[in-house]
Amino acid sequence: MTSSQDNIYAQACENVSDFQFDEKVAGVFNDMIRRSVPGYSQIINTLGAFAQRFATSDSNIYDLGCSLGAATLSVRRQIDNRNCRIIAVDNSQSMIERCRENLTAYVSSTPVDLVCGDIRDIKIENASMVILNFTMQFLAPADRDELLSKIYRGLNPGGILILSEKLNFEDDEIQTLLYDLHLDFKRANGYSELEISQKRSSLENVMKPDTLLQHQDRLKQQGFKHFNIWFQCFNFASMVAIKS
Numbered sequence: 039m040t041s042s043q044d045n046i047y048a049q050a051c052e053n054v055s056d057f058q059f060d061e062k063v064a065g066v067f068n069d070m071i072r073r074s075v076p077g078y079s080q081i082i083n084t085l086g087a088f089a090q091r092f093a094t095s096d097s098n099i100y101d102l103g104c105s106l107g108a109a110t111l112s113v114r115r116q117i118d119n120r121n122c123r124i125i126a127v128d129n130s131q132s133m134i135e136r137c138r139e140n141l142t143a144y145v146s147s148t149p150v151d152l153v154c155g156d157i158r159d160i161k162i163e164n165a166s167m168v169i170l171n172f173t174m175q176f177l178a179p180a181d182r183d184e185l186l187s188k189i190y191r192g193l194n195p196g197g198i199l200i201l202s203e204k205l206n207f208e209d210d211e212i213q214t215l216l217y218d219l220h221l222d223f224k225r226a227n228g229y230s231e232l233e234i235s236q237k238r239s240s241l242e243n244v245m246k247p248d249t250l251l252q253h254q255d256r257l258k259q260q261g262f263k264h265f266n267i268w269f270q271c272f273n274f275a276s277m278v279a280i281k282s
């Protein structure tokens with residue numbers, strides 16, 4: 039997957055507009071997410087390992103908020119000849135177009151339905167695996183319960199949800215520490231103070247992280263009995279939930 043360098047917030051801007059997954063972002067997204075999300079590559083690679091264990095024959099796998107298709111590609115490499123179908127969904131036309139190019143670059147026996155649409159509108163059925171890799175945080179908080187309920191109902195028994203999210207923390211000291219360590223991670227990856235602060239403003243109204251407790255309560259409320267964090271680096275975590 040190729041990508042230009044992300045310098046979207048490098049120039050000072052009087053009014054920073056709300057973050058959007060538009061053409062500009064899609065063009066640099068691979069670079070942006072790797073330099074912004076600690077553990078992203080490890081999470082992507084491990085999604086393939088989860089699929090290896092959990093993708094059952096003749097079932098569907100959903101990649102909700104697929105962006106450029108990194109999760110779909112990782113999963114697809116591990117599940118040849120199981121007659122699975124991957125349904126990859128994103129509501130950004132620019133992401134979907136690039137995702138399509140990325141998918142056609144690799145041969146596979148597993149078909150991918152690439153859907154340009156809202157994850158709140160799609161039907162989930164016969165699923166052995168559902169992936170929400172840093173997508174739910176962009177959904178209005180009021181819509182999160184319903185999405186999770188739909189996922190729970192669409193999963194087959196023994197199926198898994200992988201839910202990766204940026205986290206907030208109730209404890210102010212921990213919040214400050216893990217937030218600052220993330221900023222250091224961005225600085226170490228070459229982002230300037232200006233880029234960091236302008237992107238923070240642009241995300242303020244758009245990305246609303248929950249606490250771990252809010253995620254756990256929601257998972258429990260929608261019916262999941264088995265769930266835990268399987269990866270965390272600073273304020274970024276990935277959870278796994280298994281339907282009984």
Ligand SMILES: Nc1ncnc2c1ncn2[C@@H]1O[C@H](C[S@+](CC[C@H]([NH3+])C(=O)[O-])CC(=O)[O-])[C@@H](O)[C@H]1O
Pocket residue numbers: 059071102103104105106107108109127128129130133155156157158170171172173176177
């Ligand atoms: N309601 C929605 N419906 C459909 N798509 C949406 C919606 N809201 C946001 N998106 C899409 O969700 C993606 C979130 S990025 C996911 C990374 C990817 N999972 C990855 O593993 O590389 C995470 C990030 O940038 O931090 C974007 O492509 C949005 O267009």
Ligand SMILES: O=C(O)C(=O)Cc1ccccc1
Pocket residue numbers: 070071074075204237241
């Ligand atoms: O960059 C950040 O500060 C983030 O929280 C992660 C992120 C990564 C890519 C797009 C939007 C947010």
